[in-house]
Amino acid sequence: MLGRALIDGDWVEGTILPGFTDSHVHLGLVDATLLRANGIARVLDLGWDPAIARSWHESPDAHSPVTDIAGPILTAPHGYPATSAWAPAAASRAVGSVDDVDAATAEVLAAGARVVKLAMNSDAGPTLGDDVLAAIVAAAHDSSLPVVAHTEGAGQAARAFERGVDVLAHTPWTETLDDALLQNMAGQMSWISTLDIHGWGAPNADFDRAFGNLERFAAFGGRVHYGTDLGNGDLPVGLNRRELAALAAALPNVVDSLTGLLPERHMPLKTFIPGEGNTNDVDWLCTAVVIPTNEIQEHRA
Structure with missing residues (x-):
């Protein structure tokens, strides 16, 4: 227009x-006021202490972007990111069994979350069992919330897809996915890009695997959302030229990726x-x- x-x-x-949207940030690790000043109108925070994150969602700073949140990341006991230095203890919530799913989902809803975030990182510890994963997805969908999953390690992206996860928080990078899986994924889920975390301007083997997966996923008609995993390493706070350039090489229309994975609520920007x-x-x-x-x-x- x-x-x-x-x-x-x-x-x-x-x-x-x-409003251009970064669909994967961790606001607790950056100065949020720099985002709006550098071209980002809206963000989705994908995991932080819910007591803090709720304030970003409900009482935003006048100079910050519009913020939606995931609240705490649901994970297996002793699973990622509970053992990671970047995440405060309250940024994750262990779900040990199917019996615990309703309480965990209620805590996410109470935080004001617009998505449910899962961690499925087999390279960093235990992951949610298939029965627990399926129950979380069902409970989230019953509450009309999409499910976003961090998948890392062999077979985790496929597990997420098979159990009905709606969005991958990162383009898969730890393995090359086959065309049949990518074609099936393209019809049922979307991905958040986060390509630039692999080398921060010096593309490495992980970047090459991720880019190849994303390029083929998009060619099969898969929807890709611009997201940076802001807070993870040397990333610019605002529009990331390197992320945009990688997306421009893989997508027919980068602007489509910048509109965000969630429908707009009140959007003053x-x-x-x-x-x-x-x-x-x-x-x-x-x-x-x-x-x-x-x-x-x-x-x-």
């Missing part, structure tokens, strides 16, 4: 888009890009600014 925005007291002609440009032009996309909706005027045909 073409229109104009009020920038530094002047009306500037350009392109109005939905839009993305505005001066002038007109190609939706896969990374240089143009990186000139995006976040503008309050009351400072934007659309040109009606």
Whole structure:
């Protein structure tokens, strides 16, 4: 949509888009006010202490992006990320049996979460059993919440797909997935990209595996959401040019990936890009600014 925005007291002609969204961040590890200042209007926090995360969701700072949350990450007892240095203890919630699923899901809902986040990292410890995994997915869906899974280790992405997980929190990178699995996944789930965590600008073997999986998943029609895993290593706080460039090489329309995996709730912010440009032009996309909706005027045909 073409229109104009009020920038530094002047009306500037350009392109109005939905608020660009980073669908995988950990706000507790960064300065959230830098996100909005650097082109991100909306974020999905995928795991933190729910007492803190709830405040981001319900009482956002005036300079921060609109924030949706997952609350605590559901995991197996002694499973990832409970043993990881980056995560406070309350950022994960162990689920030991099917009998514990309803209570765990209720805690996620009480935190104000809009998704349920699972950890399935067999490289870092025990993972949820198949029966517990299936029960969590069913309980989340009964509450109309999509399920996002961190999958890491051989076979974990396939397990998530087979048990009805809706979204992978990362493009799979620990193994190359076969075409048949990717084609089936493309019809039933979406992925969050997070390609740039593999090398932070110096692509490595994990990046190559992830990019190859994502490129084929997208070719089969799979939906990909822009997400950076912000807080994980040397990532820019705001639009990540490297992540965008990788997506532009794999997707027909990068802008589609920037609209987020969740439907918009109250959204007082839009993305505005001066002038007109190609939706896969990374240089143009990186000139995006976040503008309050009351400072934007659309040109009606």
